[in-house]
Amino acid sequence: FLAITRCELHTDDSFLFAKKMNALKAKFEALKEDSPTTSEVSDDLKSFHMETLVACLESAKGLYRERPWTQSSTWLLATKAYDMVSHFAQEAHRERIKRVYRWVEAERSGGKGG
Numbered sequence: 001f002l003a004i005t006r007c008e009l010h011t012d013d014s015f016l017f018a019k020k021m022n023a024l025k026a027k028f029e030a031l032k033e034d035s036p037t038t039s040e041v042s043d044d045l046k047s048f049h050m051e052t053l054v055a056c057l058e059s060a061k062g063l064y065r066e067r068p069w070t071q072s073s074t075w076l077l078a079t080k081a082y083d084m085v086s087h088f089a090q091e092a093h094r095e096r097i098k099r100v101y102r103w104v105e106a107e108r109s110g111g112k113g114g
Contacts, residue, residue: 006059017073028077029084050088061100
């Protein structure tokens with residue numbers, strides 16, 4: 001799902017983009033739930049899942065300037081990811097999420113993102 005979603009973010013269809021962004025926000029939101037099936041999943045698979053979520057977030061960031069109609073959805077996704085950052089075990093994932101969030105916030109306030 002997430003690898004396909006990452007590719008589908010690179011679309012000229014604003015409806016499809018918004019739909020995929022909403023699906024990604026739901027995936028980030030689902031991190032709150034620690035169901036029994038989630039605890040049975042191997043650490044490697046969880047790490048891969050987290051990596052793909054972060055990669056999708058970074059892909060959306062990459063479209064922010066190129067396609068202005070993606071900006072609101074990207075900001076909402078970055079905000080959701082930032083809200084869920086504590087659910088990411090790896091420090092590298094947390095830092096990448098924070099970096100995207102700070103960049104989007106800087107862009108929204110008219111500054112230059114880094």
